Amino acid sequence: MIKLGVLISGSGTNLQAIIDAIARGSLDASIELVISSKPDAYGIKRAKDVSIPTIALSKAVYNEPLAADLLIATEMQNAGADHSGVDYIVMAGYMRMVRRPILEAFPNRVVNIHPALLPAFIGAHGIADAFEYGVKITGVTVHFANDAYDRGPIIAQRALAVAADDTLESLEERIHAIEHELYPEVLQLLAEGRVSVDNRGKVHIE
Numbered sequence: 001m002i003k004l005g006v007l008i009s010g011s012g013t014n015l016q017a018i019i020d021a022i023a024r025g026s027l028d029a030s031i032e033l034v035i036s037s038k039p040d041a042y043g044i045k046r047a048k049d050v051s052i053p054t055i056a057l058s059k060a061v062y063n064e065p066l067a068a069d070l071l072i073a074t075e076m077q078n079a080g081a082d083h084s085g086v087d088y089i090v091m092a093g094y095m096r097m098v099r100r101p102i103l104e105a106f107p108n109r110v111v112n113i114h115p116a117l118l119p120a121f122i123g124a125h126g127i128a129d130a131f132e133y134g135v136k137i138t139g140v141t142v143h144f145a146n147d148a149y150d151r152g153p154i155i156a157q158r159a160l161a162v163a164a165d166d167t168l169e170s171l172e173e174r175i176h177a178i179e180h181e182l183y184p185e186v187l188q189l190l191a192e193g194r195v196s197v198d199n200r201g202k203v204h205i206e
């Protein structure tokens with residue numbers, strides 16, 4: 001069993017997929033805390049509905065990235081009923097990069113999901129950028145976050161073919177469906193202790 005802290009910024013469908021996987025018993029984890037970069041993120045409601053503690057960053061804190069990340073690191077290190085902190089920080093639609101205070105407190109313990117096949121189409125609009133470019137294959141990447149935005153060690157990727165009649169909306173729908181399967185699966189690999197990063201920054205799965 002691993003303890004997770006989840007970072008969100010928006011609708012939180014990936015958070016929901018993780019909550020559902022835990023409830024079904026296919027992910028051996030607990031979510032100890034959800035922190036949102038935005039006070040009105042719908043994902044906060046999803047967390048509250050299942051009694052997960054939440055924190056929404058105020059605008060003043062959000063506008064100071066280093067202070068925000070220090071606060072997040074401290075809250076994640078003290079989360080849980082016994083204040084023993086979380087094992088992993090899970091970025092689930094968290095639309096900013098994490099900085100030194102978080103990365104130093106959780107080395108190789110911050111994971112992110114990105115809706116494209118990294119290193120292609122980094123940034124906040126991975127699905128639309130890939131669609132506009134006209135790629136025939138795109139997909140989803142789960143990786144460890146490090147100090148290079150969307151460039152951390154890749155844990156898992158799943159590809160899908162872009163169909164001739166795909167619209168941006170239909171592609172988004174299929175990407176999200178893959179995300180909702182893949183993220184809980186990768187978190188379960190972490191729960192089983194099967195994921196390691198070598199000194200060249202490559203991920204190995206036992």
Ligand code: GAR
Nearest residue numbers: 010011012013014093113114115123
């Ligand atoms: C997801 O598609 C996630 O991959 C993406 O934001 C969406 C959030 O959806 N993240 C990024 O683009 C990060 N660069 P959700 O809030 O419903 O989980």
